[in-house]
Amino acid sequence: MARIAPTLRDAGRGASSLVALAWAATLAEPLAAQRNEPSTLTALAVTQPIRIDGRLDEPAWQQAQHISNFTQRELNFGAPASERTEVAILFDEAALYIGFWCYDSDPSGIRAPAMARDFSFGSDDNVEIVLDTFDDDRNGYLFVTNPNGARSDALVADNGGVVNRDWDGVWMVRTSRSPEGWFAEFRIPFSTLRFRPGSEQVWGLNLERNIRRKREQVLWQGWSRDYNLEQVSRAGALAGLRPERAARPFDARPFAIGGTEWQRGQGRENVGHAGLDIAWLPSANWKMNLTVNPDFAQVESDREEVNLTRFSLFYPEKRPFFLEGQEFFQFQISDDARPFYSRRIGLAEDRTELQILGGARILGKRAGSTLGALLIRSEEEGAEPASDFAVVRWKQDVLDESAVGVIAVGRHEPGRTNAAYGADLRFATTSFLGEREFEAGLTVAQTFTSDSTDRFGLAHRFFVGYPNDLIDISASWTRVDSNFNPEAGFLRRSAFHQVSSEFVLAPRPAFLPIVQRFEIKPWEFSWYGDEATGDLQSFYAEVVPLAFTLRSGDSFEFNVQRRADAPTEPFELIEDVEIPAGTYWFTRWAADASSYSGRPLRGSVEVSGGDFYTGTRSEIALSATWKANRHIGLNADWARNRLSVEGESLTVDEAGGRIDFAISPDLFGAVAGQWNNEDDEVIVNVRLVWIPFPGSDVYFVFNQLAEHAGSRWLGARSTAVSKIVWRFAF
Numbered sequence: 089m090a091r092i093a094p095t096l097r098d099a100g101r102g103a104s105s106l107v108a109l110a111w112a113a114t115l116a117e118p119l120a121a122q123r124n125e126p127s128t129l130t131a132l133a134v135t136q137p138i139r140i141d142g143r144l145d146e147p148a149w150q151q152a153q154h155i156s157n158f159t160q161r162e163l164n165f166g167a168p169a170s171e172r173t174e175v176a177i178l179f180d181e182a183a184l185y186i187g188f189w190c191y192d193s194d195p196s197g198i199r200a201p202a203m204a205r206d207f208s209f210g211s212d213d214n215v216e217i218v219l220d221t222f223d224d225d226r227n228g229y230l231f232v233t234n235p236n237g238a239r240s241d242a243l244v245a246d247n248g249g250v251v252n253r254d255w256d257g258v259w260m261v262r263t264s265r266s267p268e269g270w271f272a273e274f275r276i277p278f279s280t281l282r283f284r285p286g287s288e289q290v291w292g293l294n295l296e297r298n299i300r301r302k303r304e305q306v307l308w309q310g311w312s313r314d315y316n317l318e319q320v321s322r323a324g325a326l327a328g329l330r331p332e333r334a335a336r337p338f339d340a341r342p343f344a345i346g347g348t349e350w351q352r353g354q355g356r357e358n359v360g361h362a363g364l365d366i367a368w369l370p371s372a373n374w375k376m377n378l379t380v381n382p383d384f385a386q387v388e389s390d391r392e393e394v395n396l397t398r399f400s401l402f403y404p405e406k407r408p409f410f411l412e413g414q415e416f417f418q419f420q421i422s423d424d425a426r427p428f429y430s431r432r433i434g435l436a437e438d439r440t441e442l443q444i445l446g447g448a449r450i451l452g453k454r455a456g457s458t459l460g461a462l463l464i465r466s467e468e469e470g471a472e473p474a475s476d477f478a479v480v481r482w483k484q485d486v487l488d489e490s491a492v493g494v495i496a497v498g499r500h501e502p503g504r505t506n507a508a509y510g511a512d513l514r515f516a517t518t519s520f521l522g523e524r525e526f527e528a529g530l531t532v533a534q535t536f537t538s539d540s541t542d543r544f545g546l547a548h549r550f551f552v553g554y555p556n557d558l559i560d561i562s563a564s565w566t567r568v569d570s571n572f573n574p575e576a577g578f579l580r581r582s583a584f585h586q587v588s589s590e591f592v593l594a595p596r597p598a599f600l601p602i603v604q605r606f607e608i609k610p611w612e613f614s615w616y617g618d619e620a621t622g623d624l625q626s627f628y629a630e631v632v633p634l635a636f637t638l639r640s641g642d643s644f645e646f647n648v649q650r651r652a653d654a655p656t657e658p659f660e661l662i663e664d665v666e667i668p669a670g671t672y673w674f675t676r677w678a679a680d681a682s683s684y685s686g687r688p689l690r691g692s693v694e695v696s697g698g699d700f701y702t703g704t705r706s707e708i709a710l711s712a713t714w715k716a717n718r719h720i721g722l723n724a725d726w727a728r729n730r731l732s733v734e735g736e737s738l739t740v741d742e743a744g745g746r747i748d749f750a751i752s753p754d755l756f757g758a759v760a761g762q763w764n765n766e767d768d769e770v771i772v773n774v775r776l777v778w779i780p781f782p783g784s785d786v787y788f789v790f791n792q793l794a795e796h797a798g799s800r801w802l803g804a805r806s807t808a809v810s811k812i813v814w815r816f817a818f
Contacts, residue, residue, distance in 0.1 A: 122159070122312045122322065122523070129155050129293060130328040131177040131184070138178060142237065142264035142273045144187045152176040154189075158297065158306040161313060163604065163639055169306040171269070173215075173297050179329060184276045188215045190235075190297060192269035199300040199686060200235040201715030203750035205779065206256070207238040211685045211715070213300050215272055218244065218317050220292025221283035222373075222453060225321035225489055228292065229257070229281060235270040236718050237263040237753045245415040247489050247516060248318035254411035258783040258815070278331045279339075279817070282373045282453060293326035300686035303641055313557035314518075314525055321489055321518050331372065339367040340816045341783070345383055347809030352802065359809065365409070374452035379409055382444050383811070396705075396729065396740070398659045398667075399580045405430050413451045416460030417481045419495045419512060419531070421547045422566045422586065427508035427533050428497045429578035433477050434466050443467040456485035458493075473501040477576055489516045495533075499576040505538045506575040510547075520554075528552040535573045545571030558596075563589040569619050581616070584625050588614035592632075607635040609647070624671065627652035641684025649676045653701070662766055665736050667701050674699030688715045703732040721748040741765045754779040757788075768796040769804070783815030 132152040158169040174189040212234040220228040228244040243252040295308040310322025345361040363381030410430040420426040447464035468474040483493035497508040510533030520526035532548040553562035570583035590612040609632035616625035635645035654671040676698030691712040711725035729740040742764040750756035757776035774790040793805040
């Protein structure tokens with residue numbers, strides 16, 4: 089404390105007092121490890137079949153050890169769970185079985201509006217499981233279900249720092265209800281998991297239950313508000329396991345696609361396609377994948393955005409082959425510079441799809457080392473040459489929760505090569521000042537471009553953070569030089585150095601019974617300077633004098649921003665509106681309010697206004713969601729920007745809507761539409777998904793693009809496609 093006080097004192101007496109008060113408050117909280125006994129659950133070996141029906145009525149479930157010592161994280165920190173929850177675990181030679189008894193004194197109050205695969209589980213009653221199969225306090229698997237038997241899952245890395253929610257494992261769950269509550273029965277095949285070899289093992293295990301009408305969140309272990317369930321270093325232990333090597337180490341998934349595409353002025357064209365994905369598990373901790381002729385017709389369309397900045401937008405990856413294992417390849421300098429960005433593979437600059445001929449991937453972990461390798465070849469199409477992409481990422485665990493690693497990324501096309509390579513070091517601990525989190529890291533990367541005059545470019549970043557519930561403070565310094573050129577990565581801007589910091593204070597006042605949490609942000613800033621001259625590129629600062637979340641779950645925030653931008657040449661903001669070169673300073677404000685997401689009908693409103701380059705800009709954004717029942721959900725959003733810039737007054741409208749429907753957890757779909765007046769076109773996407781059994785999928789997808797022409801809407805492009813993926817394990 090003595091070491092940092094002089095630095096904070098320099099910011100002014102008011103800020104110093106605020107920090108000192110917050111620091112005293114955080115030290116006053118209990119620092120003991122959030123653990124109660126039993127903290128070990130022993131799995132029971134079974135030889136009789138377990139029927140997955142959610143009823144938990146086989147004798148083995150009663151014979152197994154049950155745990156029920158759950159503690160509240162929210163709303164009443166440290167209190168016992170208000171509703172009894174029990175868990176038991178079984179296993180046989182092929183799979184792990186996890187049973188939940190979620191007793192409820194008011195079963196009519198159970199909230200479960202979702203049923204589809206990969207449901208958004210933040211508004212449902214649910215149970216969550218995290219398994220640290222290597223017991224390394226870093227990596228794990230997350231499995232979630234709700235009272236309808238909906239399934240969601242994720243891969244966890246860096247002790248919860250990276251959570252890949254796009255991973256889809258092969259597992260199943262069934263649920264049932266009674267006047268006593270609801271019950272869940274999981275079957276997770278060992279072939280879905282990676283784990284170290286060994287005859288008898290201990291895995292990390294943590295469990296969570298959410299009761300939405302009470303806004304109650306209970307955990308088995310590690311219920312501190314400074315942690316999340318995904319932070320596997322806080323987990324308890326699952327003992328007694330004797331997992332065998334996966335009985336079926338080969339997994340083949342052939343797929344076929346058929347459909348038709350019509351485009352105005354070009355007529356109709358039938359499309360057909362077939363390919364194959366193969367997975368091989370040579371051991372329980374290694375997985376190899378091969379894909380031939382992959383196709384991503386089932387992938388949902390990107391949400392179009394009107395870009396009111398001079399920088400590129402970042403679109404998330406959605407294609408399954410690249411989503412699985414993406415946590416193995418995580419490596420970034422900052423949000424502005426990433427040596428590897430998988431959307432560069434098989435997608436042109438305008439995001440149209442290029443044909444991928446095939447690829448291979450290796451993922452594995454052994455003795456604290458994690459390795460991911462990826463090789464992909466894309467076909468020549470139009471102005472895009474045929475290209476080979478290769479990525480290798482290696483990380484080594486060090487100390488209790490830290491790691492070092494390297495990455496190498498290459499793109500080769502006829503006559504030229506581009507490469508990016510680098511190293512990173514991350515120190516992390518959840519035992520700082522007792523049981524607090526602290527992290528620091530250094531990342532360095534270099535690029536090579538064979539046909540460039542200046543072939544080499546360099547980038548690096550240093551960061552430090554104290555990300556805890558009451559105090560969250562961080563700082564970083566980044567530099568990217570003008571020659572840094574990751575062609576298989578993402579670069580929002582180049583030739584810059586950046587200094588940024590953020591401080592958030594979030595007290596929970598006991599004397600205000602309706603308030604769960606305040607959030608006050610004395611500062612957040614990010615300053616970008618030109619790498620060569622040091623001149624300003626852009627600047628962002630934000631102060632949040634007031635933000636709070638009520639115990640009801642409703643929230644509000646008001647903030648004030650100071651911004652600057654210094655384009656060195658004119659740029660087109662939107663069509664027919666050009667911003668001249670110069671330095672622009674502007675002040676803006678914003679306020680938003682949101683209702684509790686656990687209600688069937690919820691919404692949010694955000695308003696903002698202030699200066700914008702040579703004029704002004706005001707915005708209003710509205711969204712609403714109605715979960716009619718577990719079969720139907722509706723969502724709509726609308727945003728309007730009013731700009732007065734360079735003597736031009738204009739309005740930019742964006743709107744979207746979505747209907748989610750589910751007949752069962754294995755048959756569901758959505759109808760989504762979007763429009764903005766800048767492109768003046770409507771995009772409609774319809775998806776229907778049937779999962780006949782885990783690992784196999786049948787899709788029907790329809791896309792329609794319509795353009796506004798005078799007083800009429802004209803169809804510009806229509807696509808209707810069916811895709812079948814069938815899993816064979818042998």
